[in-house]
Amino acid sequence: DGGITQSPKYLFRKEGQNVTLSCEQNLNHDAMYWYRQDPGQGLRLIYYSQIVNDFQKGDIAEGYSVSREKKESFPLTVTSAQKNPTAFYLCASRSVGGIPYGYTFGSGTRLTVV
Amino acid sequence: AQRVTQPEKLLSVFKGAPVELKCNYSYSGSPELFWYVQYSRQRLQLLLRHISRESIKGFTADLNKGETSFHLKKPFAQEEDSAMYYCALQQGGSEKLVFGKGTKLTVNP
Numbered sequence: 001d002g003g004i005t006q007s008p009k010y011l012f013r014k015e016g017q018n019v020t021l022s023c024e025q026n027l028n029h030d031a032m033y034w035y036r037q038d039p040g041q042g043l044r045l046i047y048y049s050q051i052v053n054d055f056q057k058g059d060i061a062e063g064y065s066v067s068r069e070k071k072e073s074f075p076l077t078v079t080s081a082q083k084n085p086t087a088f089y090l091c092a093s094r095s096v097g098g099i100p101y102g103y104t105f106g107s108g109t110r111l112t113v114v
Numbered sequence: 115a116q117r118v119t120q121p122e123k124l125l126s127v128f129k130g131a132p133v134e135l136k137c138n139y140s141y142s143g144s145p146e147l148f149w150y151v152q153y154s155r156q157r158l159q160l161l162l163r164h165i166s167r168e169s170i171k172g173f174t175a176d177l178n179k180g181e182t183s184f185h186l187k188k189p190f191a192q193e194e195d196s197a198m199y200y201c202a203l204q205q206g207g208s209e210k211l212v213f214g215k216g217t218k219l220t221v222n223p
Contacts, residue, residue: 031209040123042200042215043158050209058210090158096209102148102160103211 003027006091006106012114013078013085021076021109023091030096032074033103036060037088046089049074050096078111086113116141118203120214127191128222135186135217137175137201146204147184148211149175153197161186161199171195191221 004025013019023032031050035043045058049068063082068074074093078085088110092103117140127133139145149161162170164177164184175186184201201214 033209033211035213040215042120043213045210045212048209056209092158102150102163105158107157 004091004093004104004106006089006109008109009107011109011111013111014114016080018077018079019111021078021089021091021111023074023076023106024072025074025091025093025104026072027093027104028071028095029093029104030071031094032068033092033094034058034064034066034074034076035090035092037090037108043090046076085111087111116145116203116205116212118201118212118214120199120201120217122217123215124218124220126220126222129193130190133188133191133195133219133221135199135201135219137184137186137214139182139184139201139203141182141203141205144206145177146206147175147177148202148204149173149184149186150200150202150213151197152200158200191219193221193223195219196221 007022033048034046037043044060046064047066049055055066055068065077088108090108091106094103119138147164151161152158173188177184198216198218200216202211204211
């Protein structure tokens with residue numbers, strides 16, 4: 001069953017803690033993305049990666065970090081420097097090149113700071 | 115900078131009525147435009163893309179470069195069309211997909 005898996009579905013973080021959100025895909029997609037979804041704000045790009053061991057900042061990268069050691073995996077770390085981390089986080093992937101197909105999205109992780 | 119504007123946060127129509135969800139964009143080049151939909155408790159999914167000129171679930175969207183618009187239309191709305199709709203733009207040669215803030219469509223019986 002091909003797709004993108006995000007885990008956990010819900011995550012609670014204490015103030016000052018770093019937390020890591022997992023994103024795994026078995027679609028053999030080259031590019032992977034992290035978006036943050038807030039009510040009334042739409043989706044905003046945090047980081048993206050087109051190939052292994054390379055990634056670029058999106059529009060709201062401050063307070064976040066990523067790694068891309070494997071093609072299938074693109075974990076996102078929400079650091080203590082992120083001032084307002086409570087949000088819904090979406091991971092996506094797509095093939096690069098050729099006809100611009102749409103992105104495939106995961107089911108999301110809801111992060112709450114307690 | 116590229117931008118996508120969806121002027122309506124909420125849109126409510128009755129079943130069987132026509133529906134149009136507006137999307138305007140600002141980008142000087144040749145954009146690639148998409149509509150994504152998020153049904154309740156489901157993941158965000160691609161509805162249609164302008165390059166395909168397709169009709170999905172009765173929805174169509176035409177790219178109007180003169181008006182920089184990509185409005186989503188359906189002649190007869192169904193209750194199952196109730197969802198959150200996002201318009202998105204991808205700049206040619208870029209990996210970044212820019213989303214609008216979304217329109218919540220409610221189709222009343």
